[in-house]
Amino acid sequence: MTYRYRITLRPLSAAEGGGWLAEVPELPGCMSDGETPQEAVENVMDAIGCWIEAAEEDGRAIPSPVDADAA
Numbered sequence: 001m002t003y004r005y006r007i008t009l010r011p012l013s014a015a016e017g018g019g020w021l022a023e024v025p026e027l028p029g030c031m032s033d034g035e036t037p038q039e040a041v042e043n044v045m046d047a048i049g050c051w052i053e054a055a056e057e058d059g060r061a062i063p064s065p066v067d068a069d070a071a
Helices: 037-058
Strands: 008-011 020-023 031-034
Touching: 008 037, 020 037, 031 037
Parallel strands: none
Antiparallel strands: 008 020, 020 031
């Protein structure tokens, strides 16, 4: 499934383990990492699906993507 949530990327320092961190600001706590930016984005797409599934199971509201009206 394709999601339209904004994803932020930042490199991780060597002290943080290296690689890249991808976060989804609209979904609190939704993040993942990877060796490359592409891998981090692929991994966070899976994390978005898991975040939404858990929210549905818990009866929590699922925020709409910030740019949902622009799509």
